[in-house]
Amino acid sequence: MSLKVYNTATRSLEDFVPLNEGAVGVYACGPTIYNHAHIGNFRTFLFFDLVHRHLEWSGYEVRFVMNLTDVDDKVIEAAHAAGTTIDEHTAPFGDTFLADCATLGVRTVDSYPRATRYIEPMVDFITRLIENGHAYPADDGAVYFSISSFPEYGKLKGIDTSTLISGARVEHDEYEKEDARDFALWKAATEEDEAVGAAWDSPWGLGRPGWHLECSVMSTTELGDTLDLHLGGEDLVFPHHENEIAQSEGATGHPFVRYWMHVKHLFVEGRKMSKSLGNFIRVRDLLEEGYDPAAIRHLLVSSHYRGDLNFTREGLKASGAAVQRLLDFEARLVDLQTDDVAEESALPDLAATVVVGFRTAMDDDFNSADALGVVFGFVTRVNAELDARGTVSAADRDAALEALRSMDQVLGLLEVAHTSRTVDDDLATWVEQMIEERAAARASKDFARADAIRDELAEKNIVLEDGAGGTRWKVVG
Ligand SMILES: [Zn+2]
Numbered sequence: 001m002s003l004k005v006y007n008t009a010t011r012s013l014e015d016f017v018p019l020n021e022g023a024v025g026v027y028a029c030g031p032t033i034y035n036h037a038h039i040g041n042f043r044t045f046l047f048f049d050l051v052h053r054h055l056e057w058s059g060y061e062v063r064f065v066m067n068l069t070d071v072d073d074k075v076i077e078a079a080h081a082a083g084t085t086i087d088e089h090t091a092p093f094g095d096t097f098l099a100d101c102a103t104l105g106v107r108t109v110d111s112y113p114r115a116t117r118y119i120e121p122m123v124d125f126i127t128r129l130i131e132n133g134h135a136y137p138a139d140d141g142a143v144y145f146s147i148s149s150f151p152e153y154g155k156l157k158g159i160d161t162s163t164l165i166s167g168a169r170v171e172h173d174e175y176e177k178e179d180a181r182d183f184a185l186w187k188a189a190t191e192e193d194e195a196v197g198a199a200w201d202s203p204w205g206l207g208r209p210g211w212h213l214e215c216s217v218m219s220t221t222e223l224g225d226t227l228d229l230h231l232g233g234e235d236l237v238f239p240h241h242e243n244e245i246a247q248s249e250g251a252t253g254h255p256f257v258r259y260w261m262h263v264k265h266l267f268v269e270g271r272k273m274s275k276s277l278g279n280f281i282r283v284r285d286l287l288e289e290g291y292d293p294a295a296i297r298h299l300l301v302s303s304h305y306r307g308d309l310n311f312t313r314e315g316l317k318a319s320g321a322a323v324q325r326l327l328d329f330e331a332r333l334v335d336l337q338t339d340d341v342a343e344e345s346a347l348p349d350l351a352a353t354v355v356v357g358f359r360t361a362m363d364d365d366f367n368s369a370d371a372l373g374v375v376f377g378f379v380t381r382v383n384a385e386l387d388a389r390g391t392v393s394a395a396d397r398d399a400a401l402e403a404l405r406s407m408d409q410v411l412g413l414l415e416v417a418h419t420s421r422t423v424d425d426d427l428a429t430w431v432e433q434m435i436e437e438r439a440a441a442r443a444s445k446d447f448a449r450a451d452a453i454r455d456e457l458a459e460k461n462i463v464l465e466d467g468a469g470g471t472r473w474k475v476v477g
Helices: 039-057 073-082 086-103 115-131 191-195 211-223 234-252 283-288 293-301 313-335 347-363 368-389 394-411 413-421 425-443 447-459
Strands: 004-007 012-015 023-028 061-066 135-137 143-145 183-188 207-209 227-233 257-263 462-467 470-475
Touching: 004 257, 023 039, 023 211, 039 061, 039 086, 039 227, 039 257, 039 283, 039 293, 039 394, 061 211, 073 086, 073 191, 086 283, 115 135, 115 143, 115 183, 115 207, 115 211, 115 234, 143 234, 183 211, 183 234, 207 211, 211 227, 211 234, 227 234, 234 257, 283 293, 293 313, 293 368, 293 413, 313 368, 313 394, 313 413, 347 368, 347 394, 368 394, 394 413, 425 447, 425 462, 425 470, 447 462
Parallel strands: 023 061, 023 227, 227 257
Antiparallel strands: 004 012, 135 143, 143 183, 183 207, 462 470
16 A cells, blocks of 8 residues: 555655554544535535545545534524524534435445534543643633643644734733633633523533534544544634644644645636625535536546636536446446457456556545546547457456446446436336337337437436337436
8 A cells, every 4th residue: 555645734745654554544524514515615525535435445444534513603693593593403404415425425434423412522621621731711701722832833834823913911802812822612602602502511601612622522532632634625724723733732642633634625617616706506506407416526526636626517517428438338348248259358458457547546645637537548448449349258348347346436426327327117117118109100200209209308318329229228417
Protein backbone atom coordinates (compact mmCIF):
# COMPACT_ATOMS: atom_id res chain seq x y z
CA MET A 1 0.00 0.00 0.00
CA SER A 2 1.47 3.32 -0.99
CA LEU A 3 -1.29 5.79 -0.48
CA LYS A 4 -0.20 9.41 -0.41
CA VAL A 5 -2.36 12.19 0.99
CA TYR A 6 -2.02 15.94 0.96
CA ASN A 7 -1.94 16.98 4.60
CA THR A 8 -3.27 20.49 5.21
CA ALA A 9 -1.27 20.65 8.44
CA THR A 10 2.10 20.26 6.69
CA ARG A 11 1.03 21.59 3.29
CA SER A 12 2.67 18.61 1.64
CA LEU A 13 2.01 15.19 0.16
CA GLU A 14 2.77 12.51 2.73
CA ASP A 15 2.83 8.74 2.87
CA PHE A 16 -0.31 7.63 4.65
CA VAL A 17 0.59 5.58 7.72
CA PRO A 18 -2.30 4.96 10.12
CA LEU A 19 -1.73 4.73 13.85
CA ASN A 20 -2.63 1.03 13.89
CA GLU A 21 -1.48 -0.95 10.89
CA GLY A 22 -4.31 -2.02 8.62
CA ALA A 23 -7.01 -0.02 10.41
CA VAL A 24 -8.10 3.54 9.78
CA GLY A 25 -10.22 5.85 11.93
CA VAL A 26 -11.83 8.66 9.94
CA TYR A 27 -13.86 11.61 11.18
CA ALA A 28 -15.63 13.87 8.73
CA CYS A 29 -17.44 17.09 9.56
CA GLY A 30 -20.93 16.46 8.26
CA PRO A 31 -23.80 18.85 7.59
CA THR A 32 -25.62 21.17 9.93
CA ILE A 33 -29.13 19.83 9.50
CA TYR A 34 -31.08 23.09 9.72
CA ASN A 35 -31.76 23.22 6.00
CA HIS A 36 -31.28 21.14 2.83
CA ALA A 37 -27.70 20.37 1.86
CA HIS A 38 -26.80 21.81 -1.55
CA ILE A 39 -24.70 20.54 -4.41
CA GLY A 40 -21.60 22.31 -3.04
CA ASN A 41 -21.91 20.37 0.21
CA PHE A 42 -22.23 17.20 -1.82
CA ARG A 43 -18.90 17.71 -3.56
CA THR A 44 -17.47 17.39 -0.05
CA PHE A 45 -19.67 14.43 0.95
CA LEU A 46 -18.89 12.55 -2.26
CA PHE A 47 -15.19 13.06 -1.61
CA PHE A 48 -15.70 11.59 1.86
CA ASP A 49 -17.33 8.62 0.15
CA LEU A 50 -14.43 8.18 -2.30
CA VAL A 51 -12.00 8.14 0.62
CA HIS A 52 -14.19 5.65 2.46
CA ARG A 53 -14.53 3.37 -0.57
CA HIS A 54 -10.89 3.59 -1.65
CA LEU A 55 -9.60 2.78 1.83
CA GLU A 56 -11.87 -0.26 2.02
CA TRP A 57 -10.99 -1.33 -1.54
CA SER A 58 -7.31 -1.08 -0.51
CA GLY A 59 -7.92 -3.56 2.28
CA TYR A 60 -8.03 -1.29 5.31
CA GLU A 61 -10.45 -1.92 8.10
CA VAL A 62 -12.18 1.45 8.21
CA ARG A 63 -14.16 3.02 11.01
CA PHE A 64 -15.83 6.07 9.48
CA VAL A 65 -17.67 8.63 11.59
CA MET A 66 -19.59 11.63 10.26
CA ASN A 67 -21.42 13.95 12.60
CA LEU A 68 -24.73 15.67 12.01
CA THR A 69 -24.77 19.05 13.75
CA ASP A 70 -28.19 19.46 15.34
CA VAL A 71 -27.48 22.31 17.73
CA ASP A 72 -25.67 25.55 16.92
CA ASP A 73 -26.61 29.19 16.21
CA LYS A 74 -28.05 28.42 12.78
CA VAL A 75 -30.13 25.48 14.02
CA ILE A 76 -31.55 27.50 16.91
CA GLU A 77 -32.39 30.44 14.68
CA ALA A 78 -34.12 28.20 12.15
CA ALA A 79 -36.10 26.29 14.81
CA HIS A 80 -37.14 29.58 16.38
CA ALA A 81 -38.28 30.97 13.04
CA ALA A 82 -40.27 27.78 12.40
CA GLY A 83 -41.83 27.97 15.88
CA THR A 84 -40.64 24.51 16.84
CA THR A 85 -37.87 22.75 18.76
CA ILE A 86 -34.42 21.93 17.46
CA ASP A 87 -35.21 18.19 17.63
CA GLU A 88 -38.36 18.57 15.57
CA HIS A 89 -36.76 20.99 13.16
CA THR A 90 -33.66 18.92 12.44
CA ALA A 91 -35.23 15.43 12.21
CA PRO A 92 -36.63 15.75 8.65
CA PHE A 93 -33.48 17.49 7.34
CA GLY A 94 -31.38 14.67 8.78
CA ASP A 95 -33.61 12.13 7.02
CA THR A 96 -33.48 14.04 3.73
CA PHE A 97 -29.74 14.34 3.92
CA LEU A 98 -29.29 10.59 4.41
CA ALA A 99 -31.79 9.89 1.61
CA ASP A 100 -29.86 12.19 -0.78
CA CYS A 101 -26.65 10.43 0.21
CA ALA A 102 -28.21 7.06 -0.57
CA THR A 103 -29.48 8.32 -3.94
CA LEU A 104 -25.97 9.43 -4.89
CA GLY A 105 -24.44 6.15 -3.72
CA VAL A 106 -22.72 7.47 -0.61
CA ARG A 107 -21.97 4.41 1.48
CA THR A 108 -23.47 4.28 4.94
CA VAL A 109 -20.82 5.11 7.52
CA ASP A 110 -20.31 3.43 10.89
CA SER A 111 -21.73 6.22 13.00
CA TYR A 112 -23.61 9.50 12.57
CA PRO A 113 -23.31 11.12 16.00
CA ARG A 114 -25.61 14.05 16.74
CA ALA A 115 -24.37 16.74 19.08
CA THR A 116 -27.50 16.81 21.27
CA ARG A 117 -26.83 13.17 22.23
CA TYR A 118 -23.33 14.00 23.50
CA ILE A 119 -24.03 16.72 26.06
CA GLU A 120 -22.69 14.75 29.03
CA PRO A 121 -19.33 13.91 27.42
CA MET A 122 -19.10 17.56 26.36
CA VAL A 123 -19.52 18.75 29.94
CA ASP A 124 -16.85 16.25 31.05
CA PHE A 125 -14.54 17.44 28.29
CA ILE A 126 -14.89 21.09 29.34
CA THR A 127 -14.26 20.10 32.95
CA ARG A 128 -10.99 18.47 31.89
CA LEU A 129 -9.96 21.56 29.92
CA ILE A 130 -10.60 23.75 32.99
CA GLU A 131 -8.55 21.35 35.15
CA ASN A 132 -5.72 21.42 32.59
CA GLY A 133 -5.64 25.21 32.64
CA HIS A 134 -6.91 25.57 29.06
CA ALA A 135 -10.35 26.97 29.86
CA TYR A 136 -12.10 29.23 32.34
CA PRO A 137 -15.68 29.94 33.29
CA ALA A 138 -16.61 33.60 32.92
CA ASP A 139 -19.15 35.80 34.69
CA ASP A 140 -21.53 35.61 31.74
CA GLY A 141 -22.22 31.88 32.33
CA ALA A 142 -20.00 30.83 29.44
CA VAL A 143 -16.79 28.81 29.49
CA TYR A 144 -14.00 29.98 27.18
CA PHE A 145 -10.95 28.28 25.76
CA SER A 146 -7.83 30.25 26.61
CA ILE A 147 -5.78 30.66 23.43
CA SER A 148 -2.75 31.92 25.33
CA SER A 149 -2.62 28.53 27.15
CA PHE A 150 -2.02 26.72 23.85
CA PRO A 151 1.08 28.19 22.11
CA GLU A 152 0.63 25.94 19.08
CA TYR A 153 -2.67 27.61 18.22
CA GLY A 154 -2.62 28.53 14.53
CA LYS A 155 -0.49 25.58 13.39
CA LEU A 156 -3.09 24.08 11.07
CA LYS A 157 -3.78 27.26 9.17
CA GLY A 158 -0.13 28.27 9.45
CA ILE A 159 -0.80 31.60 11.08
CA ASP A 160 1.06 33.47 13.76
CA THR A 161 -1.52 34.01 16.48
CA SER A 162 0.20 37.13 17.72
CA THR A 163 -1.21 38.81 14.62
CA LEU A 164 -4.66 38.21 16.01
CA ILE A 165 -5.96 40.80 18.41
CA SER A 166 -4.87 39.77 21.85
CA GLY A 167 -3.67 41.11 25.15
CA ALA A 168 -5.94 43.60 26.78
CA ARG A 169 -9.02 42.32 28.43
CA VAL A 170 -11.93 42.99 26.17
CA GLU A 171 -15.15 44.23 27.59
CA HIS A 172 -18.13 43.64 25.38
CA ASP A 173 -21.87 43.75 25.78
CA GLU A 174 -22.20 40.01 25.51
CA TYR A 175 -18.81 38.60 26.36
CA GLU A 176 -16.66 38.40 29.43
CA LYS A 177 -13.61 36.95 27.72
CA GLU A 178 -10.11 37.49 29.07
CA ASP A 179 -8.70 37.69 25.57
CA ALA A 180 -10.50 38.65 22.36
CA ARG A 181 -9.13 35.53 20.64
CA ASP A 182 -10.71 33.14 23.16
CA PHE A 183 -13.70 31.19 21.94
CA ALA A 184 -16.70 29.73 23.75
CA LEU A 185 -16.82 26.05 24.68
CA TRP A 186 -20.11 26.50 26.48
CA LYS A 187 -22.62 29.32 26.20
CA ALA A 188 -25.21 30.41 28.74
CA ALA A 189 -28.72 29.66 27.51
CA THR A 190 -30.81 32.55 26.28
CA GLU A 191 -34.60 32.58 26.43
CA GLU A 192 -34.62 31.66 22.77
CA ASP A 193 -32.36 28.65 23.41
CA GLU A 194 -34.70 27.44 26.15
CA ALA A 195 -37.77 27.93 23.98
CA VAL A 196 -36.41 25.63 21.24
CA GLY A 197 -35.06 22.99 23.62
CA ALA A 198 -31.41 23.94 23.25
CA ALA A 199 -30.53 24.30 26.93
CA TRP A 200 -28.99 21.77 29.30
CA ASP A 201 -27.91 21.75 32.92
CA SER A 202 -24.20 22.04 33.59
CA PRO A 203 -21.84 23.00 36.42
CA TRP A 204 -21.87 26.52 34.88
CA GLY A 205 -25.66 26.81 34.77
CA LEU A 206 -28.18 26.25 32.03
CA GLY A 207 -26.46 26.43 28.66
CA ARG A 208 -25.44 24.78 25.41
CA PRO A 209 -22.22 23.65 23.74
CA GLY A 210 -20.17 25.72 21.31
CA TRP A 211 -20.08 24.30 17.79
CA HIS A 212 -16.31 23.70 17.71
CA LEU A 213 -16.47 21.66 20.90
CA GLU A 214 -19.06 19.28 19.48
CA CYS A 215 -16.67 17.79 16.89
CA SER A 216 -13.77 17.40 19.35
CA VAL A 217 -15.97 15.44 21.73
CA MET A 218 -17.81 13.27 19.22
CA SER A 219 -14.64 12.39 17.28
CA THR A 220 -12.53 11.42 20.28
CA THR A 221 -15.43 9.61 21.96
CA GLU A 222 -16.04 7.53 18.84
CA LEU A 223 -12.47 7.04 17.62
CA GLY A 224 -10.06 7.60 20.51
CA ASP A 225 -7.67 10.47 21.25
CA THR A 226 -5.84 10.31 17.90
CA LEU A 227 -7.65 10.11 14.55
CA ASP A 228 -5.93 8.96 11.39
CA LEU A 229 -7.89 11.17 9.03
CA HIS A 230 -10.02 14.22 9.60
CA LEU A 231 -11.95 15.48 6.60
CA GLY A 232 -13.92 18.62 5.91
CA GLY A 233 -14.68 21.44 3.50
CA GLU A 234 -11.96 24.06 3.01
CA ASP A 235 -13.96 26.70 4.89
CA LEU A 236 -13.53 24.68 8.09
CA VAL A 237 -9.73 24.96 8.34
CA PHE A 238 -9.98 28.10 10.41
CA PRO A 239 -11.26 28.56 12.96
CA HIS A 240 -13.27 25.31 13.26
CA HIS A 241 -10.48 22.76 12.87
CA GLU A 242 -7.87 24.96 14.50
CA ASN A 243 -10.17 25.12 17.51
CA GLU A 244 -10.78 21.37 17.41
CA ILE A 245 -7.01 20.81 17.67
CA ALA A 246 -6.64 23.22 20.59
CA GLN A 247 -9.56 21.65 22.48
CA SER A 248 -8.68 18.03 21.80
CA GLU A 249 -4.94 18.26 22.42
CA GLY A 250 -5.59 20.48 25.43
CA ALA A 251 -7.93 17.90 26.94
CA THR A 252 -6.18 14.62 26.03
CA GLY A 253 -2.51 15.64 25.83
CA HIS A 254 -2.17 13.52 22.67
CA PRO A 255 -1.82 14.48 19.00
CA PHE A 256 -5.38 14.87 17.69
CA VAL A 257 -5.14 14.13 13.96
CA ARG A 258 -2.46 12.50 11.80
CA TYR A 259 -3.71 13.80 8.41
CA TRP A 260 -6.06 16.69 7.69
CA MET A 261 -7.74 16.82 4.29
CA HIS A 262 -9.91 19.63 2.96
CA VAL A 263 -12.15 19.77 -0.09
CA LYS A 264 -12.21 22.87 -2.28
CA HIS A 265 -15.53 24.62 -2.86
CA LEU A 266 -17.10 24.30 -6.26
CA PHE A 267 -18.48 26.92 -8.60
CA VAL A 268 -21.97 26.77 -10.06
CA GLU A 269 -22.24 27.91 -13.67
CA GLY A 270 -18.93 29.74 -13.22
CA ARG A 271 -19.87 31.57 -10.03
CA LYS A 272 -19.35 31.06 -6.37
CA MET A 273 -22.46 29.79 -4.64
CA SER A 274 -24.00 32.38 -2.40
CA LYS A 275 -27.29 33.38 -0.89
CA SER A 276 -27.21 36.74 -2.65
CA LEU A 277 -26.81 35.13 -6.08
CA GLY A 278 -29.57 32.64 -5.23
CA ASN A 279 -27.64 29.87 -6.98
CA PHE A 280 -27.89 27.20 -4.32
CA ILE A 281 -28.86 23.97 -6.05
CA ARG A 282 -30.16 21.02 -4.09
CA VAL A 283 -29.78 17.40 -5.16
CA ARG A 284 -33.54 17.00 -5.32
CA ASP A 285 -33.87 20.05 -7.59
CA LEU A 286 -31.61 18.30 -10.08
CA LEU A 287 -33.51 15.02 -9.76
CA GLU A 288 -36.78 16.87 -10.36
CA GLU A 289 -35.23 18.43 -13.46
CA GLY A 290 -34.71 14.87 -14.66
CA TYR A 291 -30.97 14.52 -14.12
CA ASP A 292 -29.61 11.12 -13.33
CA PRO A 293 -28.06 10.51 -9.88
CA ALA A 294 -25.15 8.65 -11.48
CA ALA A 295 -24.47 11.70 -13.68
CA ILE A 296 -24.48 13.98 -10.61
CA ARG A 297 -22.09 11.61 -8.88
CA HIS A 298 -19.84 11.47 -11.93
CA LEU A 299 -19.65 15.25 -12.25
CA LEU A 300 -18.88 15.75 -8.56
CA VAL A 301 -16.00 13.25 -8.55
CA SER A 302 -14.72 14.12 -12.04
CA SER A 303 -12.16 16.59 -10.79
CA HIS A 304 -9.55 16.20 -8.06
CA TYR A 305 -10.89 17.37 -4.70
CA ARG A 306 -8.26 20.11 -4.35
CA GLY A 307 -8.83 21.37 -7.89
CA ASP A 308 -11.51 23.59 -9.34
CA LEU A 309 -14.88 22.20 -10.25
CA ASN A 310 -17.43 24.21 -12.16
CA PHE A 311 -20.85 22.59 -11.78
CA THR A 312 -22.97 23.26 -14.87
CA ARG A 313 -25.99 21.63 -16.43
CA GLU A 314 -23.98 21.21 -19.63
CA GLY A 315 -21.43 19.33 -17.57
CA LEU A 316 -24.19 17.17 -16.12
CA LYS A 317 -25.29 16.19 -19.62
CA ALA A 318 -21.70 15.24 -20.51
CA SER A 319 -21.49 13.25 -17.27
CA GLY A 320 -24.74 11.49 -18.17
CA ALA A 321 -23.17 10.48 -21.49
CA ALA A 322 -20.04 9.24 -19.69
CA VAL A 323 -22.11 7.07 -17.37
CA GLN A 324 -24.09 5.74 -20.34
CA ARG A 325 -20.81 4.81 -22.04
CA LEU A 326 -19.86 2.75 -18.99
CA LEU A 327 -23.27 1.08 -18.90
CA ASP A 328 -23.13 0.27 -22.62
CA PHE A 329 -19.64 -1.13 -22.18
CA GLU A 330 -20.73 -3.33 -19.31
CA ALA A 331 -23.79 -4.51 -21.26
CA ARG A 332 -21.63 -5.29 -24.30
CA LEU A 333 -19.40 -7.51 -22.17
CA VAL A 334 -22.32 -9.22 -20.46
CA ASP A 335 -24.17 -9.89 -23.72
CA LEU A 336 -21.08 -10.91 -25.66
CA GLN A 337 -21.32 -14.22 -27.51
CA THR A 338 -18.12 -15.78 -26.22
CA ASP A 339 -16.14 -18.44 -28.04
CA ASP A 340 -13.93 -20.70 -25.97
CA VAL A 341 -11.79 -21.76 -28.88
CA ALA A 342 -11.00 -18.11 -29.69
CA GLU A 343 -7.33 -17.14 -29.58
CA GLU A 344 -6.18 -15.38 -26.46
CA SER A 345 -7.07 -11.70 -26.68
CA ALA A 346 -5.53 -8.56 -25.16
CA LEU A 347 -8.33 -8.36 -22.60
CA PRO A 348 -6.60 -10.07 -19.62
CA ASP A 349 -3.55 -7.81 -20.02
CA LEU A 350 -5.67 -4.70 -20.40
CA ALA A 351 -7.67 -5.72 -17.33
CA ALA A 352 -4.57 -6.22 -15.18
CA THR A 353 -3.02 -2.95 -16.36
CA VAL A 354 -6.12 -0.85 -15.83
CA VAL A 355 -6.52 -1.92 -12.21
CA VAL A 356 -2.89 -1.02 -11.47
CA GLY A 357 -3.32 2.35 -13.21
CA PHE A 358 -6.54 3.02 -11.35
CA ARG A 359 -4.97 2.19 -8.00
CA THR A 360 -1.96 4.39 -8.76
CA ALA A 361 -4.22 7.34 -9.55
CA MET A 362 -6.36 6.89 -6.44
CA ASP A 363 -3.28 6.33 -4.26
CA ASP A 364 -1.99 9.69 -5.51
CA ASP A 365 -4.03 11.77 -3.08
CA PHE A 366 -7.35 10.30 -4.27
CA ASN A 367 -6.97 11.62 -7.81
CA SER A 368 -10.37 10.58 -9.11
CA ALA A 369 -9.95 12.68 -12.26
CA ASP A 370 -6.95 10.63 -13.36
CA ALA A 371 -8.62 7.43 -12.20
CA LEU A 372 -11.62 8.12 -14.45
CA GLY A 373 -9.26 8.82 -17.33
CA VAL A 374 -7.70 5.40 -16.80
CA VAL A 375 -11.12 3.70 -16.77
CA PHE A 376 -12.32 5.36 -19.97
CA GLY A 377 -9.01 4.56 -21.70
CA PHE A 378 -9.69 0.93 -20.83
CA VAL A 379 -13.21 1.14 -22.29
CA THR A 380 -11.81 2.49 -25.56
CA ARG A 381 -9.12 -0.20 -25.85
CA VAL A 382 -11.39 -3.10 -24.97
CA ASN A 383 -14.06 -1.87 -27.38
CA ALA A 384 -11.42 -1.65 -30.13
CA GLU A 385 -10.25 -5.20 -29.37
CA LEU A 386 -13.83 -6.49 -29.48
CA ASP A 387 -14.51 -4.63 -32.72
CA ALA A 388 -11.42 -6.20 -34.27
CA ARG A 389 -12.02 -9.75 -33.05
CA GLY A 390 -15.77 -10.02 -32.91
CA THR A 391 -15.52 -12.49 -30.06
CA VAL A 392 -13.27 -13.59 -27.21
CA SER A 393 -13.23 -16.47 -24.75
CA ALA A 394 -15.50 -16.33 -21.69
CA ALA A 395 -12.41 -16.18 -19.44
CA ASP A 396 -11.05 -13.13 -21.29
CA ARG A 397 -14.43 -11.43 -21.18
CA ASP A 398 -14.74 -12.16 -17.47
CA ALA A 399 -11.32 -10.64 -16.78
CA ALA A 400 -12.43 -7.34 -18.35
CA LEU A 401 -15.79 -7.40 -16.58
CA GLU A 402 -14.22 -8.12 -13.21
CA ALA A 403 -11.75 -5.25 -13.58
CA LEU A 404 -14.57 -2.87 -14.46
CA ARG A 405 -16.71 -3.97 -11.52
CA SER A 406 -13.78 -3.89 -9.11
CA MET A 407 -12.98 -0.27 -9.96
CA ASP A 408 -16.65 0.57 -9.66
CA GLN A 409 -16.53 -0.47 -6.00
CA VAL A 410 -14.61 2.80 -5.57
CA LEU A 411 -16.30 4.94 -8.20
CA GLY A 412 -19.84 3.74 -7.52
CA LEU A 413 -21.05 4.92 -10.94
CA LEU A 414 -22.44 1.66 -12.33
CA GLU A 415 -23.76 0.91 -8.86
CA VAL A 416 -25.80 4.14 -8.73
CA ALA A 417 -26.82 3.85 -12.38
CA HIS A 418 -28.16 0.33 -11.85
CA THR A 419 -30.01 1.32 -8.70
CA SER A 420 -31.65 4.36 -10.24
CA ARG A 421 -32.51 2.47 -13.43
CA THR A 422 -34.15 -0.43 -11.67
CA VAL A 423 -37.67 -0.17 -12.96
CA ASP A 424 -40.61 -1.68 -11.22
CA ASP A 425 -42.39 -4.65 -12.73
CA ASP A 426 -45.44 -2.61 -13.77
CA LEU A 427 -43.32 -0.30 -15.88
CA ALA A 428 -41.47 -3.25 -17.42
CA THR A 429 -44.76 -4.93 -18.35
CA TRP A 430 -46.03 -1.71 -19.89
CA VAL A 431 -42.84 -1.24 -21.91
CA GLU A 432 -43.04 -4.81 -23.23
CA GLN A 433 -46.67 -4.22 -24.27
CA MET A 434 -45.71 -1.02 -26.05
CA ILE A 435 -42.92 -2.82 -27.89
CA GLU A 436 -45.36 -5.52 -29.06
CA GLU A 437 -47.85 -2.89 -30.17
CA ARG A 438 -45.10 -1.09 -32.07
CA ALA A 439 -44.00 -4.29 -33.77
CA ALA A 440 -47.61 -4.89 -34.85
CA ALA A 441 -47.89 -1.31 -36.15
CA ARG A 442 -44.70 -1.73 -38.16
CA ALA A 443 -45.87 -5.06 -39.54
CA SER A 444 -49.02 -3.38 -40.83
CA LYS A 445 -46.93 -0.46 -42.18
CA ASP A 446 -48.47 2.01 -39.71
CA PHE A 447 -45.18 3.84 -39.22
CA ALA A 448 -46.77 6.93 -37.73
CA ARG A 449 -48.16 4.83 -34.89
CA ALA A 450 -44.82 3.03 -34.46
CA ASP A 451 -42.98 6.36 -34.20
CA ALA A 452 -45.54 7.71 -31.76
CA ILE A 453 -44.94 4.74 -29.48
CA ARG A 454 -41.18 5.24 -29.66
CA ASP A 455 -41.66 8.92 -28.70
CA GLU A 456 -43.96 8.05 -25.83
CA LEU A 457 -41.34 5.68 -24.44
CA ALA A 458 -38.56 8.23 -24.95
CA GLU A 459 -40.50 10.68 -22.79
CA LYS A 460 -40.08 8.20 -19.96
CA ASN A 461 -36.35 7.93 -20.71
CA ILE A 462 -36.79 4.54 -22.33
CA VAL A 463 -34.78 3.98 -25.46
CA LEU A 464 -35.40 1.18 -27.95
CA GLU A 465 -32.72 -0.63 -29.89
CA ASP A 466 -33.80 -2.73 -32.83
CA GLY A 467 -31.50 -5.65 -33.56
CA ALA A 468 -31.46 -9.00 -35.26
CA GLY A 469 -32.81 -10.70 -32.16
CA GLY A 470 -35.71 -8.28 -31.78
CA THR A 471 -36.17 -5.00 -29.91
CA ARG A 472 -34.29 -4.34 -26.67
CA TRP A 473 -34.95 -1.45 -24.36
CA LYS A 474 -33.05 0.46 -21.73
CA VAL A 475 -33.57 3.36 -19.36
CA VAL A 476 -31.24 6.28 -19.97
CA GLY A 477 -30.36 9.25 -17.73
ZN1 LIG B 1 -16.58 19.68 12.72
